[in-house]
Amino acid sequence: MQAAANLVKPGDTVLVMNGTYTGTDNGKVLEITTSGTASAPITFQAAPGATPVIDNAGTWNGIVVSANYIVINGFTVRGGAANYNLSQAMGGSTGDPALNGNGIAIIPGGSASLPHNITIENNTVYNQSGGGIYTEGADYVQILNNVVHDNAHWSHYGNSGISVSTSVNLDNNAGPHFVISGNTSYNNAQMVPTQGGNVITDGEGIILDTNPGYTGQMLVQNNTVYNNGGPGIESFQTDNAVISGNTVYGNNTQHTQAASDSTIFINQSNNNTVSNNSTTAPSAPSTPTTPTTPTTPTTPVNVAPTVTQASASPGTGTEHVGDTVTMTLGFSEAVTVTGTPTLSLNDGAKATYVSGSGTNSLTFKTTVASTDTNTSALAITGVNLPTGASIKDSGGLAANLSGAVKTFSGLQISNSSSTPTTPTTPTTPTTPTTPTTPDNVAPTVTQASASPGTGVELPGDTITLTLGFSEAVTVSGTPTLSLNDGAKATYVGGSGTNSLTFKTTVASTDTNTPALAITGVNLPNGASIKDSGGLAANLSGALKTFSGLQIDPPSSTPTTPTTPSTPSVTKPVLSVADNSLWVAGRGGHVDLGTTVTTTDSNDQVTLNIKGLPRYETITTSDGTKFHGSDITLTAAQVDGGLTLTSNYRGGGQPVATLTLTASAKDPTTGAVSTASPQTITVTDPRGSTTSTGTPSTGTDTGASGHGHGCWHHHHHGSSVASGGTTTTGTSQGSALLSEIRDLVANRGVATSASPITAADTSHASGSTASSLASQSFALLNQYLAGNTGRVDPGQIVAAVSNGNTWAQNSSLLTRPQH
Numbered sequence: 001m002q003a004a005a006n007l008v009k010p011g012d013t014v015l016v017m018n019g020t021y022t023g024t025d026n027g028k029v030l031e032i033t034t035s036g037t038a039s040a041p042i043t044f045q046a047a048p049g050a051t052p053v054i055d056n057a058g059t060w061n062g063i064v065v066s067a068n069y070i071v072i073n074g075f076t077v078r079g080g081a082a083n084y085n086l087s088q089a090m091g092g093s094t095g096d097p098a099l100n101g102n103g104i105a106i107i108p109g110g111s112a113s114l115p116h117n118i119t120i121e122n123n124t125v126y127n128q129s130g131g132g133i134y135t136e137g138a139d140y141v142q143i144l145n146n147v148v149h150d151n152a153h154w155s156h157y158g159n160s161g162i163s164v165s166t167s168v169n170l171d172n173n174a175g176p177h178f179v180i181s182g183n184t185s186y187n188n189a190q191m192v193p194t195q196g197g198n199v200i201t202d203g204e205g206i207i208l209d210t211n212p213g214y215t216g217q218m219l220v221q222n223n224t225v226y227n228n229g230g231p232g233i234e235s236f237q238t239d240n241a242v243i244s245g246n247t248v249y250g251n252n253t254q255h256t257q258a259a260s261d262s263t264i265f266i267n268q269s270n271n272n273t274v275s276n277n278s279t280t281a282p283s284a285p286s287t288p289t290t291p292t293t294p295t296t297p298t299t300p301v302n303v304a305p306t307v308t309q310a311s312a313s314p315g316t317g318t319e320h321v322g323d324t325v326t327m328t329l330g331f332s333e334a335v336t337v338t339g340t341p342t343l344s345l346n347d348g349a350k351a352t353y354v355s356g357s358g359t360n361s362l363t364f365k366t367t368v369a370s371t372d373t374n375t376s377a378l379a380i381t382g383v384n385l386p387t388g389a390s391i392k393d394s395g396g397l398a399a400n401l402s403g404a405v406k407t408f409s410g411l412q413i414s415n416s417s418s419t420p421t422t423p424t425t426p427t428t429p430t431t432p433t434t435p436t437t438p439d440n441v442a443p444t445v446t447q448a449s450a451s452p453g454t455g456v457e458l459p460g461d462t463i464t465l466t467l468g469f470s471e472a473v474t475v476s477g478t479p480t481l482s483l484n485d486g487a488k489a490t491y492v493g494g495s496g497t498n499s500l501t502f503k504t505t506v507a508s509t510d511t512n513t514p515a516l517a518i519t520g521v522n523l524p525n526g527a528s529i530k531d532s533g534g535l536a537a538n539l540s541g542a543l544k545t546f547s548g549l550q551i552d553p554p555s556s557t558p559t560t561p562t563t564p565s566t567p568s569v570t571k572p573v574l575s576v577a578d579n580s581l582w583v584a585g586r587g588g589h590v591d592l593g594t595t596v597t598t599t600d601s602n603d604q605v606t607l608n609i610k611g612l613p614r615y616e617t618i619t620t621s622d623g624t625k626f627h628g629s630d631i632t633l634t635a636a637q638v639d640g641g642l643t644l645t646s647n648y649r650g651g652g653q654p655v656a657t658l659t660l661t662a663s664a665k666d667p668t669t670g671a672v673s674t675a676s677p678q679t680i681t682v683t684d685p686r687g688s689t690t691s692t693g694t695p696s697t698g699t700d701t702g703a704s705g706h707g708h709g710c711w712h713h714h715h716h717g718s719s720v721a722s723g724g725t726t727t728t729g730t731s732q733g734s735a736l737l738s739e740i741r742d743l744v745a746n747r748g749v750a751t752s753a754s755p756i757t758a759a760d761t762s763h764a765s766g767s768t769a770s771s772l773a774s775q776s777f778a779l780l781n782q783y784l785a786g787n788t789g790r791v792d793p794g795q796i797v798a799a800v801s802n803g804n805t806w807a808q809n810s811s812l813l814t815r816p817q818h
Helices: 086-090 635-639 729-745 767-785 793-801 803-812
Strands: 013-016 020-022 028-032 042-046 053-055 061-065 070-073 076-078 102-106 116-121 124-126 133-136 139-144 147-149 162-165 176-181 184-186 206-209 217-221 224-226 233-236 241-244 247-249 264-267 273-275 307-313 317-319 324-331 336-338 342-345 350-355 361-367 379-384 390-392 411-413 445-451 455-457 462-469 474-476 480-483 488-493 499-505 513-522 528-530 544-551 573-576 580-582 589-591 594-597 604-610 616-619 630-634 643-646 655-665 672-674 678-683
Touching (some): 028 042, 028 053, 053 061, 061 070, 139 162, 206 217, 342 361, 480 499, 573 655, 573 678, 604 635
Parallel strands (some): 020 053, 028 061, 053 076, 061 102, 070 116, 076 124, 116 139, 124 147, 133 162, 147 184, 162 206, 184 224, 206 233, 224 247, 233 264, 241 273, 317 411, 580 678
Antiparallel strands (some): 307 324, 342 350, 342 379, 350 361, 445 462, 462 499, 480 488, 488 499, 513 544, 573 594, 589 643, 604 630, 604 655, 655 672, 655 678
């Protein structure tokens, strides 16, 4: 799959066959970094009838999307959480992918600094030690009809079933930007305290998590959410959410929140609309009055497979006696069919099941009869399960078939024959003057498409053009399409279906054009395109211009290059100055001391850093700040210098292990070469000394949890601001508080990075230190309250230097201004 992802272009669809796909050495099974376009998205989906499994046990992510206009459809993404237990997880670390890996991630990177227009649908994500499906720093995302269960148990990062965090506005257009609909999320629970504390903070079924400043609407509708460790649905620091039509019950099993907040929890959020949600479990279809088994089934009834779509082929046109209509029902998961189900139709006929058992797509067929009722729009009115027939999932749960009811506008049923009949008792005139088959039922071209749909095509490149018809057509001879570059596309296949394929290969004699166009359809030497009744197709709809698809042959015949170049990729060289670093908390920083070099200037070289804890950030020379446990930097960013800053405020001395991997990618072939990973251990804090620099500031381009399951987890208490040196207000008081804490903790010896000086003094101890703490905080209280007397931080040091004579210096204190 990764090989395909490295080669795709806009408009491509990658069909994945049956099999189990496992991780690669970069910590992901599938990473998508090439973007599609609005008119030509890139789709990765299960092949018809296939159920591919992505097994990311032991890796950081199953699927990572760092691109735009992408569709992910029909995969099972399975983690390795079942291989571990709570004891192992409690003894683990944030740097272990086996205990922190996630299912499907949408994060910045690759060709998308702000990923957008991404659809995640019809997937099953389960058994992930970290989260199921999550987004960070994205916009315009649809998460539809997925089943997400038994995730988030072992990670220290505070994960959930479905999470949308730190979103960024692509634009300020009205209407939903995020749509989370039709999903089933259950048994997701955080069982290990979040890193940096001893509290379980997350484990929600669905969470809109920490989206301050984001103005787009988020729509959470028609989901089923139950038996999760945290609240069923939570909106945390997220405005403009609409939560409607969901079934939410039996959540907060870990008691992370009050009982009143266990179903839908609006937490520090504004302008949220909550309506028409159900908070009771659906009743079982048949519960005995005195059950011999538990009254609550272990498999809830609401996880039954459901019909997600219904389609017909042909989709439009008029069908006559003898014509066959094929109908397809798509399901939320694979189903097994026994017997012969049928579909009731509004023309009085029935469509009979023909195939699809074992997949998530069932096919039915009906043939129009003279006894059928004329109708202007064929419709499915119900599903019939005659004696012994059933449609069930692998667990034996019967499918919910209500979604099969659908009307196909434009698909007309006529109980007359498509061939004019001769009247048995002709009247005058003996030959009917008006044929019984009107001329407006000729097949028509309903769409024209090109693959690739955009880009610049050069001599030797092949372009595939597809014409879609309103009904199945038969081709004789070899039709061609005239193109505005002077070339022709030749018919290659599709006769008997409603989709014909043509191909053209760009030649050096073609005319340059900024937008390739079909200018006509040619039927040479008896060639034809007709329907089953022999009626010639109306081909006027084939004319189309493909904006953005450029034809650019060279202006003259190129000469043979004197030195032919063969695309290649060279392994980059990663240098680490020191594999063991120390950095002080509360704003201390240190040079990471890394460089990346290559001998091939054509290669795209990057550096991936894994394991960065949530309290540390990396800042580039232009002030751009990155944070998260899986970040990727360009060679230019690395060579400009990287500064690691710590904001750790705990009392321990944590040690983080950073894993650095340099990779080079050939832009032509997509080949990748990776250098051997190197590690840097970072101990925090330094102890008795600290860096004297000012914490760097810049544009924050990341979010906690960039890639590895280090998602934004939230604490429901207060927080203390930190940052660079300031001169007024709360920040000044916060800095002063840090200085006081250092002074008392070190018994009179200042260790802060702020420019405070003090004379040498004997260390205070015992009750003196306690008195220093009390009176220092009194002085801070006066300072923050805005008293009339100016207090200089040096006064605190001077007072500490005098130790036991503090009480005699009470003139430094004025009455607190409360």
